[in-house]
Amino acid sequence: MSRNTTPQSSMEEELDSEITSIRAELRKLHHRRRILSSSLLASDKLQTRLKAHQSATKNTPTSLSITSLASDISPLADSAGKHSELNHHRVAFSATTFPFTDPSPTTENPHLLGVRIDVCTRSGRYTKPYYILLKRARTGDGGDGEQNKHFQIHRHTIPAFIAMDRLERRFLPVPSSATEAETEEQRLKPWKTRARKQDLWGLVRELRRELVAWHLRKDAVGFLREKLGVVRRGAGDYDDEGVWVRDVLADDMVETRLERNELGIIALSATTLEATYVRVEWEDGRVGRFKISNSGIVERAVILGDQGRDKAIEGILTGGDGRVETVLDRLKKTKTSPE
Amino acid sequence: MPPPKSIRAPTTASLPDDLRIASTTQSLVKALGKLPRQALLDIVFYWLEDRNVASFPPYLQRDERDKDDDDELGPYPAERTIDDVRNAYQELQMRKGAKREVIDRILEGDWRHGITMRQLAMIDFRHLDDHPSSLRWTALELSHIGATGAATSEDSTDFNATACIPRVHASTFLHKLQQQISPLVKSHYYLARSRSLPVTFLRVFVTNSPYQYPRQTSDSLVDSSRVIYVAFPDSCPFIYTSVSTSMALKPSSDTVATDPRTLQRIVRDAIPKALSLPHQRYTLKATSLTAKSLGTLLKLRGPGRSNQANGAFSIFADAVLEGSPLDPRPSDTVTPEEYLHQPSELDKENVDITNGPTPDELPKKSRGPDPDTRITKKRKLAIQSRFGTAGSLLSSAPLDRLDVRLLDSPDQLEETGAEPAQPVLSLTFAGSDVISGIRKLAELGLVDPERMPSWMTGEEAVSVAVVRGGNRVTRDSG
Numbered sequence: 001m002s003r004n005t006t007p008q009s010s011m012e013e014e015l016d017s018e019i020t021s022i023r024a025e026l027r028k029l030h031h032r033r034r035i036l037s038s039s040l041l042a043s044d045k046l047q048t049r050l051k052a053h054q055s056a057t058k059n060t061p062t063s064l065s066i067t068s069l070a071s072d073i074s075p076l077a078d079s080a081g082k083h084s085e086l087n088h089h090r091v092a093f094s095a096t097t098f099p100f101t102d103p104s105p106t107t108e109n110p111h112l113l114g115v116r117i118d119v120c121t122r123s124g125r126y127t128k129p130y131y132i133l134l135k136r137a138r139t140g141d142g143g144d145g146e147q148n149k150h151f152q153i154h155r156h157t158i159p160a161f162i163a164m165d166r167l168e169r170r171f172l173p174v175p176s177s178a179t180e181a182e183t184e185e186q187r188l189k190p191w192k193t194r195a196r197k198q199d200l201w202g203l204v205r206e207l208r209r210e211l212v213a214w215h216l217r218k219d220a221v222g223f224l225r226e227k228l229g230v231v232r233r234g235a236g237d238y239d240d241e242g243v244w245v246r247d248v249l250a251d252d253m254v255e256t257r258l259e260r261n262e263l264g265i266i267a268l269s270a271t272t273l274e275a276t277y278v279r280v281e282w283e284d285g286r287v288g289r290f291k292i293s294n295s296g297i298v299e300r301a302v303i304l305g306d307q308g309r310d311k312a313i314e315g316i317l318t319g320g321d322g323r324v325e326t327v328l329d330r331l332k333k334t335k336t337s338p339e
Numbered sequence: 340m341p342p343p344k345s346i347r348a349p350t351t352a353s354l355p356d357d358l359r360i361a362s363t364t365q366s367l368v369k370a371l372g373k374l375p376r377q378a379l380l381d382i383v384f385y386w387l388e389d390r391n392v393a394s395f396p397p398y399l400q401r402d403e404r405d406k407d408d409d410d411e412l413g414p415y416p417a418e419r420t421i422d423d424v425r426n427a428y429q430e431l432q433m434r435k436g437a438k439r440e441v442i443d444r445i446l447e448g449d450w451r452h453g454i455t456m457r458q459l460a461m462i463d464f465r466h467l468d469d470h471p472s473s474l475r476w477t478a479l480e481l482s483h484i485g486a487t488g489a490a491t492s493e494d495s496t497d498f499n500a501t502a503c504i505p506r507v508h509a510s511t512f513l514h515k516l517q518q519q520i521s522p523l524v525k526s527h528y529y530l531a532r533s534r535s536l537p538v539t540f541l542r543v544f545v546t547n548s549p550y551q552y553p554r555q556t557s558d559s560l561v562d563s564s565r566v567i568y569v570a571f572p573d574s575c576p577f578i579y580t581s582v583s584t585s586m587a588l589k590p591s592s593d594t595v596a597t598d599p600r601t602l603q604r605i606v607r608d609a610i611p612k613a614l615s616l617p618h619q620r621y622t623l624k625a626t627s628l629t630a631k632s633l634g635t636l637l638k639l640r641g642p643g644r645s646n647q648a649n650g651a652f653s654i655f656a657d658a659v660l661e662g663s664p665l666d667p668r669p670s671d672t673v674t675p676e677e678y679l680h681q682p683s684e685l686d687k688e689n690v691d692i693t694n695g696p697t698p699d700e701l702p703k704k705s706r707g708p709d710p711d712t713r714i715t716k717k718r719k720l721a722i723q724s725r726f727g728t729a730g731s732l733l734s735s736a737p738l739d740r741l742d743v744r745l746l747d748s749p750d751q752l753e754e755t756g757a758e759p760a761q762p763v764l765s766l767t768f769a770g771s772d773v774i775s776g777i778r779k780l781a782e783l784g785l786v787d788p789e790r791m792p793s794w795m796t797g798e799e800a801v802s803v804a805v806v807r808g809g810n811r812v813t814r815d816s817g
Contacts, residue, residue, distance in 0.1 A: 039667040083669040090664035103651050103724045104793035106809025114655075118664050126663035131648070131655040155652040157644040160575035161504055164647070272504070273537075273574035273642050 041080035050077055090118050095204050100133055102154075109135040112154055117208050122219035130211060132156040132164075134200075150175055150198055161274045162210050171203035213294040217275040218249050220296060220324045224278075225268055227328055229259030245269060263331050278324075286310060290317050290327075297322040353517050354527035354546065356394070358560075359453030362446040366561040367454060371445065373466045376438040380428060382461060383445065387425050395458060397424045397449040415448030424449050459561065460529035460542050467540070467568065468533055471633040474568065474581040478628040478640040481505065481576045481611065484620040504576050505614040505621060507539070512613055519609035524602045536633055537573040537642065542566060545602040567603045569610060570633065575642040577626070579633070580607060627801040631739045638736040639800040645736075650798025653727035675728065721788040722781050729797045730775035737772035738802055743794060746807040773797075 040046065054074070090096050100112045117130040135154040153168050175198070225247075232254050247256055249270055258266060267281035271289070280288045280303075288303030288310075301317040303310040313331070320330045360367060371379065386395035400417045418424045427449075431441055446454070467473060481504075509530050520526065527544040545565050559565070568581035611621040628640055638645050645656035654660045659675035662668065729736075745764040770776050774797035781788040786795070792809035793799070805812045 034668060034672075038669065038672075042667050079669045079671070080667075084667065087664045087666070103721075103789075104798070104809075105790050106792050116661075126665060128644070128658035129661065129663075130644075133648075133652065133655070155648045155655070157648045157656045157658075159644060160577070160642050160646055163576075271506075274504075277506075 038080055038083075041077050042084035046077070047081045047084075050074070050081075090116070094118050095208055102135075109137060109154075111136070113151070115204055117204070117211060119208075119211050119215050121215050122223065127215065130157055130207075132158070132204075132207070151200055158207065158211075159214075159273070161272075162207070162214075167203055167206060171199045171206065173198065209294070213296075214274060216296060217292050217294075217324075218270070220292065221249065221268075221270045221275050221278055223325060224328060225258065228261050228263070228265060228268060230256050231259055232256050249273065249275060263328065263335060286313075288313070288317075292324050296324050298324050298327060353521070354456055354525060354544070356455060356457040356527075358456045358527070360456070360459060360560045362451050362453050364561060367446060367459075368442060370459060370561050370563075371442045371462060372438065374438075374462060374469075376436070376441055378465055378469065379438065379441045379445070379462075380432050382465060383428050383441075384425070385461075386458065387421060387428070392421055395450075395455065397421065398452050399424075402452065415444060415451075418449070456527045456544070456560070457529060460527065460544065461531075463563075463566065464529065464531050464540060464542055468531075468535065471533075471536065472631045475629055475631055476570065476579040476581055476633055476636050478577050478579050478626045478636050479623040480626050480640070481578060481614065481621045482624055484622050504574060505616075507571060507614065513541075516606075516609055516613040519612050520605055523605050526602075526606065533570075536637065538579075538633065538637070539571045539573075541569040541571070543569065543606050545606060565602075567606055569607075572637055572641050575640070575646075577636075577640045578610065578623070579636050579640075627803045629740070629802050630737070632737050635736040635738060646800070649727075649736075649800045650729050650793055650796035651725055651727050652798065653729045657728050659728060679728075718781075718784070718788060722778065725781070725788050725791070725793075726774075726778050726796050730772070730778035735772060735775060736797070736800075738774055738797070739769065739771060740802055741768040741773045742766070742803045743768075744805045746805065746812065 086096075095115060095117050098114045098116060100114045102110045102112055104110070112133045112135050115132045115134070117132075119127050119130070121127055132153060133155045134151045136149040137152045138149055151172050152174075153164060153172065156164055158164055245255060245257065245267060247269055258268060264283040265280060266283055267279070269279060271277040271279050276291055278290055278292065280290070282288075284305070286303055286305040288301060290301035291299045293299045298318050301314045303313050303317075316330050316334055317327055320326065374382070385391060387397070398417055399421070400419050402417065418427060427444070428441075431444065450458075513528050513530065516528070517526075525546045527546075529542040529544075530539065531542070532539050543566070544560075545567065546559065566581075570579040570581075572579065607623075611623050615621050626640055628636065630636055630639075637643070639649065640646060643656075644658075645653065648656040654675070657675075657679055659678040661670040662673060662678060666673075743766045745766065747764075768776070777786060777791075777795050780786045781791070792806065794804055794806055794809075794811055799811050801811070
């Protein structure tokens with residue numbers, strides 16, 4: 001008996017793995033079918049044909065079978081058409097709005113205005129959408145019965161390093177209708193307390209700029225790392241060559257290091273999540289850091305070696321067209337050119 | 340054997356890394372015993388690595404020669420070279436055995452001359468890193484002093500929307516911290532990066548003031564109530580501090596200024612000052628969040644998306660409401676699970692999705708006849724709209740305690756706002772995950788999901804709240 005168990009269990013294992021692989025394959029196909037069917041339903045050709053057909057049948061109510069067919073398909077096709085239209089708006093305008101109802105029974109302002117911001121990254125994919133939900137709060141009771149409403153940020157999903165409270169103070173100031181009793185100074189110097197209007201456009205524009213700049217910086221750092229070549233550390237892989245670090249920008253906790261390159265750079269990574277500063281380390285012990293501006297320019301660079309600062313390389317980093325994407329090309333050029 | 344006697348004058352320097360605690364100290368066994376055998380061995384191998392061995396020298400035969408009067412035969416004869424020591428631990432690694440064996444080998448064998456403060460800090464930190472819920476953490480917010488008065492400057496063109504996140508340069512920061520507290524507190528610092536969380540930890544061990552009579556018992560150097568942890572999460576204007584649980588139990592008998600609690604407060608107060616730069620001073624603000632799990636703090640006061648969107652709004656934080664603009668599937672046909680688990684696979688429909696984590700979770704849900712079938716569809720929808728993904732399996736930020744003070748009068752008929760003698764009702768929820776517990780209650784029908792106030796859904800993301808009329812009241816004083 002004991003002899004039999006080993007081949008049996010191995011066979012079972014084999015079958016199990018086969019079953020799981022088939023299941024995975026099935027899932028994959030299901031997924032693909034759903035994507036394909038909804039793309040087909042949302043496709044331009046089908047939508048235009050369907051619309052033409054619908055308008056035609058509306059005008060001439062003829063055979064029963066065709067109308068029933070049309071009504072059978074139409075809810076699905078309708079929702080697919082609406083959805084693709086929505087997606088077109090999101091792709092085209094990047095910032096879209098939607099209404100949202102706060103389900104809390106105790107809230108005073110259940111009707112919220114949602115703003116959704118979509119950012120496309122280097123890979124051609126979209127990130128998780130960013131949301132702000134604004135509520136319309138009342139500004140005191142005006143006295144004259146007229147209730148001023150103003151926007152306030154209620155909830156949002158913006159990362160913490162973008163100071164939403166500062167943006168709100170700047171673009172959505174609370175209208176100061178309550179301060180009726182003007183002080184002497186305010187009356188004499190009205191420009192000091194000129195009532196700033198709420199500027200929702202400005203808020204969204206500024207916020208989107210910050211988000212896009214952040215993703216561009218992240219992409220730039222990822223691009224530089226990719227150009228140098230990234231090696232991922234596998235499980236139980238104890239090769240101690242090079243500097244293994246965890247990338248702050250990556251979601252996974254896998255340690256990576258750079259491939260050996262002719263520039264002698266052994267580490268290049270963003271120091272923090274917002275990817276403003278990039279840390280570079282060379283084989284010979286030089287360590288540097290440069291700052292990426294919101295427009296993708298290397299603004300400042302500091303490189304320290306054993307003999308103090310390496311001004312030449314600093315100049316190369318910030319010189320040229322200053323773009324962060326071409327930093328490596330600039331370094332390479334000086335490396336190859338005869339000195 | 341005790342560390343060699345030396346003359347020590349009071350200084351304002353921090354405790355050195357290589358200050359040795361006599362290996363005969365009883366509490367060391369306990370401190371080391373917190374770690375499992377493998378973790379202990381890992382740490383020992385780290386000490387014995389070529390680049391580290393100078394900081395953690397083991398006891399070798401040549402040390403024995405220096406004091407030849409020592410003729411006792413210990414259970415662990417001193418090894419000849421460092422390689423021999425390594426081999427000894429390799430051997431322990433190979434064979435299974437008790438943890439005690441390793442601890443004895445460390446304390447009575449290779450580090451019989453004492454464990455240094457740094458070694459102890461590493462052991463302690465390893466335990467914390469493996470058990471992130473072993474302490475209670477309080478989140479504090481860093482904010483600019485005078486930031487509110489700067490409203491006029493925000494009109495200017497150089498408006499910048501980045502939050503106040505101090506750039507921490509480890510050695511500079513420690514130097515400044517030391518400058519702040521050295522006249523009052525003698526301490527030892529250890530800075531380390533977590534292996535699993537995006538957090539940098541600072542372990543500060545506070546002993547008594549520098550002017551106290553030279554030597555304290557070596558037990559006090561192991562005392563965990565004198566340890567304060569400060570965690571710096573990446574890229575967000577928050578810091579977390581640990582409040583040692585055994586702190587309250589020890590009312591120190593000597594003067595007020597030297598009990599561990601006071602010393603810890605001094606350290607805490609010094610942190611924002613040490614982080615400050617000229618013209619850029621920081622202060623710490625309370626954020627009403629204390630929890631055992633560091634994961635919770637990272638979720639509710641962390642660098643990510645979910646700081647300001649919880650409870651009903653967690654669907655936005657987890658982006659389970661709608662897909663990317665390239666997803667052809669109408670969003671009402673896709674389950675939140677799919678959005679959460681396959682965020683990037685929508686676009687690469689041809690590529691393998693075999694490694695998606697969904698397979699095991701989804702079928703299980705539909706197979707079992709569990710709560711799903713028992714609760715009505717209406718209530719299920721109500722629960723989903725109230726809680727979003729909070730307290731569900733999809734995403735969790737477990738709160739182990741939720742304290743709520745209700746300021747409403749119980750009859751709720753007449754508005755007695757001006758009445759001074761207002762009844763106050765305090766509620767305390769405790770458990771492994773309070774919000775998911777309330778969600779369970781709602782699923783069982785014990786809580787009406789439509790009428791309950793929003794603090795019950797975790798929307799406020801706090802562990803202490805004052806509530807009036809179902810809404811959280813915030814005091815500006817913090």
